Amino acid sequence: MSADRQHLHLVPNRFTVGHLPHATFPEDDEWIALVRAPEGLTVVREASPYGDAQRWVGFYGDPGDGLDVPGVLAAITGPLAGAGVPVFVASTYHADLVLVPEHSQKSAADALRAAGHRVDDA
Template sequence: MDTFTLTLMPEALAVCRLPANAAVPDWAWRGPFQSVTRTGDELSIVCGHDAAPANGSRPGLRVDGPWRVFKLHGPFAFDVTGVVSTLTAPLAEAGVGVFVLSTYDTDWILVKEEQAPKAAGVLREAGHDVRAGA
């Protein structure tokens, strides 16, 4: 089994959903981590927890959080397989839900803030190197 190095970043994040045709709001770009993804079904935004508005404060807005993010140390070639499943399988077995994002260079595993210590322990028990971010 492959083992990986991850860093648990200190910032709290929010995962937000807006209607697919919504404009990207200014608050989406606030905070240390931002991800904006539009599909035909929705506009999903991950941003700083403090930047996100209150749940339901605008039509169709849903906000969930706080979340914490584990940064997987990459980069990885696109043909490398099983990276995410190697990390998420032990978390699933331990009852830790995840929200996964991928970028060109790496993957990001988000867990609910209250489950972050448990997730870090589970990942360590699975043989991964989990570090605290500054």
């Protein structure tokens, strides 16, 4: 895999990112990703179609060489930052789930394509 030209898929689900300031683990098991930090717990969940929370869409790369390829995340977040698109990242061993606000989906996909990445819609 080349860091500068990746194949990204738009995940069909929508997500929410929440913060539980005094929790060490969520009370349910309906989460996608958890990050525990001194200031509390960050929880990524599938979004409800009826909720009022900010919804995020996810771009996910083809599983490649895991942790052995430098610059993979930077090659994605750099063009998004240049386009003014905020991100939240949940990393796995094989690839990164790069979340962007749902209203920024088109500008994010356009920025990634302009940077040379292949982006498949859901």
